[in-house]
Amino acid sequence: MKPTLTIITALLPVPVLSMRVFLIFALWPVLAAADWKAGAEQELRTPHLPKPARVFLPENWTPTQAWPAIFFYPWTRGQADVAMMRAHTGGRDFIIVGMPPRDDAVFNYTPEAVAIEQTALREMRDRLAAEVRLDAGRVFVAGFSKGGWLSALLLAHEPGLAGGCVMGGGWVHHQHAVPQKFRSPVYVYVGTGRLDGNFPPSLRASQEFARLGARVTFDAWPDTGHALPEGGIATGLRQWLALIARGTAVRDEASRWAEEEWKRIAGLNDPVVQWYELRRLGTRPFVRTLGTEWAGRVEVKQAELLRRPVVAAEAALDRQLAAILDREIQDVSVKTLEVVGPRYEELARRAPDSPTGRLAQHHAELIKSLWATVLGGKPRAAPIVK
Structure with missing residues (x-):
């Protein structure tokens, strides 16, 4: 076909040839986008990636609007992965980009390591903005373990990110540059197992991002080590993503969930466990979005439980540990x-x-x-x- 095409274009008048070339370049993003399908994933490579990334388009994707995107960085010895975030988004609302690791080793932090990941992210962001209507103003980074540490560094140093999910990782001390305060709203979810060795730096990350002006959700997964909660789903993360994607449209869903959780906690026999569960309930994204009515409801019940000596004693110990x-x-x-x-x-x-x-x-x-x-x-x- 190439020789035929060359002969035909060579015989065309110059104005027609110029228009043909213009149309080819003008239509290229549309033609490329036509190869993408909603609810499907495919590999995509850019110059500064060591291997192809995996890109998933949400099931409700159309080329008629711009879409938020999550760039996910895997754990040590992990591969480019979209499955973890798909499980938490329900396969809807977000373009998910599984970024490949550069090696199988633990993450060795250097300024150069961060810089090359920034370059790779920008290249992939710009290409997907052209091909599948990725919204460059709504790019989130996420990662678990090794990827969680990297996500925290990208959040701290890559301008223009809308937010991110730092899971099983945390804040790196002695960074190569002083992170600057965010100039626009940035939303950060920090999730970690309460028994994870990375719990302390995860807690530090939540504090540091709050100091930088981010709107932070800190989610400690009870009885969990260096892993996602049992079943592979962090309810707090799922709620956080739903709010990012749909905002107040999830209010009815949030209200139903909060009522069911309230009933479950009310049925617990141990007042100390009940007090801890209520405290956690008050930090859940769905409960926080319901506003002062639910916040007051939780506080009143906690205060009632604190009048019991066994709960008051536990709360005092908890403050000392904190x-x-x-x-x-x-x-x-x-x-x-x-x-x-x-x-x-x-x-x-x-x-x-x-x-x-x-x-x-x-x-x-x-x-x-x-x-x-x-x-x-x-x-x-x-x-x-x-």
Whole structure:
């Protein structure tokens, strides 16, 4: 076909040939977009990617409007993945881009590592904006574990992002540049297992992004280590994404969910567990979007439970644990470890059978493991993170 096309175009008058070339270039994005299908995924490569990315178009995608996008970065030894975010979006509302890893190692933070990921993100963003109507003003980054650490760095240093999901990762100390305050609304979800060794830096990430002006949701998954909650679904993340995509249109769904959760918590027999569950309920995205009425409802019930001595005692222990944890996450140094380690151990000894005492013992064990990452009394200049 190529020789035939060459002969035909060579015989065309110059004005006609010019118009033909113009039409080819003008129609190219439309023709390329026609190869894409809603609800399907395909591979796509750009110059600064080590391997092809996987791109999923939502089931309700059409080329007549612009679409928000999630760029997902995988865990150590993971591959370009769209499945995790598809499970949380229900396959709708978001273009999902599974970005490939550069290697199978843990993430070794350097300025160059962040810079090349910024370049790759921009290239893919611009190409998808041209081909499938990706909305460049509504780009989110997300990742788990290794990808969570990278997502936090991109959020801190890549201008123009609408937000992101930092899961199983956290805030890197001693970054190559001072993150600047956000100039427009940025929405950040930080999710982590409560028993994850990365819980402290995840908590720090939630605080740092709040200081930068982001609207932060911090979601600690109970009884969970370095993994998603049982079943592979984080309810808080699913709610957060629904609100990002559809806003107040989810209010009825949020109200129904909150009522069902309220009934479940009311049926719990242990008042201490009930108090913890109510506190968590108040932080859920669906409950927060319902406003002051639900916030007041939760607070009144918590106050009622706090009048019970067993709950008041647990709440006091919880405040002590929070104070130690807040001291720990300010830095990673020998001095800090020397201070907080014994304090965790002392709290665990005083309340060995309480939920807080068990968490304190867990943190004491984490502190012991952190000693192996400290060299010569100073934190690593370029921390290696999972």
